[in-house]
Amino acid sequence: MPKRTATKIFLLVTLAGLAQADQGANDPLGIARLRDDTTRQLTTFNLETRNKVIDVPRGKAVTVGEVKGNGYIANLWLTFPGWFWQHWNPSAPINPTILKTLILRIYWDGSDKPAVEAPMGDFFGIGLCEVKSFASQYFGMSSGGFYCKFPMPFRKGFKIEIENRDDAIDTIVFMNVLYQLTGNIPKDAGYFHAQFHTGKNEGPNPVHIAEWTARGQYVGCTLSMQGEERNYLSFLEAPEYIYIDDDWEKPRITGTGLEDYFLGGWYFREAEFAGPLHGVPVKDALTASVAMYRAHDADAIHFRERFKMDFVNPWAPERLKPFVYSSVAFAYLNTPEGQNPPTPSANELLCWYRLRDRDHQSIP
Template structure:
């Protein structure tokens, strides 16, 4: 069991967008461009990734700058491990940090969160020969700039028996009865959680939450090894999260708007990580009669560790498909801190 009092033979370092010579804090990420924010050679483990960026709120220092909360979906985070050309992490910023609805939610959990304008991830991310972090801006209107600090430990020898951190992003429109796929993974590893955001076309409709999880593991590929009792039950809530938003250490609902038929949820597996040796598929399947179900859209980010640094990310869809929501809440963020 890790203990803060334990001494470790490690060297603490930081990768940052701050330029000591120029005294600048950010790296520009213009629309339509991919920008490498930083690269590190060696072996060790990332223990915290923090970043933030303007564009989703009114800027009192640049009053004519365009504003679009959709930037939370059109700014794509990528992380590459050990020189691989396939990103292990490839995900819109909002989904990765806990809310895919193009909304800011002030919440903190053990591993991810949005903390009053900042975005953080504390999943441990080991690497053996290095890592590279990239941001792509696929927004059609907004140029932005990124502040980033990555705290990592350099170890005397490459980490042994440690998996590489991965994500898998999914988004789609659903007529109601179709399967909602969270992850389809090949290799050896363990599943450690997901973020799922959903919105129905019709107002005041949350029956998409009737779908329990079906988790297929290794030889149990035709029939799920793990089956739940409802979608909100998997996220450790109940009755369509009848008491509203909350943020727990390992599960929560950063956003719920029943009239808008939208919800964002997260569950993080810690000691209850789901192990697999060859493959894992995670779906939500609604058992209701299809005639009772109504259209909705969703996006999700799955978190897991694999024995390979090469990513299994699906291609990021077009901007139109990324911005699949029927309605995006227009939040009047505080203009001056």
């Protein structure tokens, strides 16, 4: 057989195999397959009193609910007031900082260390104390609602808690968490984790995104940044440095720029966009504000023992200017116990230089 023909046949067979594997992975009939799962929903709605919400007073942490069993969370949705004008309660205080001071926590399998711990705004994609509609495959803000569709397995149960660190606003929360009880959670299915970081940066310091000691896979992050000086976006020059297992002194994975990691370019030259797995819901050069997200699926980053991710700016320190950032990193780990740093104080959470007025005061 001629060499060129053999190569052509090999290529066709390889492509056919890849296509078949891809079809199996995506499973076009997945939504049509009948399963023996038991579908339930944890909700703040009380069927007896007809009350839709739970109260989350300032300075308090409230347990929304606990579930026992084996299964996975398939969809988490919630909303809350405080960040917009309420036509039904005109005297209610308004402050978009509630998006930063209202903290979501999720505990797996009886652990006392939350695997998920992050401010609401950051967890759902925008950490700039504002709401803007965008829809990605795994999380988003949808015209007043907040949703997350990362599958979240549990083997003994889960607990959801919300803490209000605001010093002025007592709020309420509407929440629906749809979960499936099933005996078919694979042994190799990891627990969902979300780790929050924030802080002011003088310019040259690394932007720390995540660090875990476990076996797992990193599946993405949200990152919001704001320059102290208006029209300053050079913090986007920082490529990712990803340290994995034995590659701890020198990063195993590096990139070419921060906006490049989020699959954009030239400081997101063509402005805002929202895709299924990556996007820039906010880019405002005038206020030097950017909010970005990226989710990894087939390109998840795997680690056996430990993982660390930073963004490090290669420019000379004298060329760089101060900025502030906040981020939430997502991963699946082989442990239900969280490895999150202590939640910052309200003052540390609200370290932003300026907030945009995004309340349109519309009446539904």
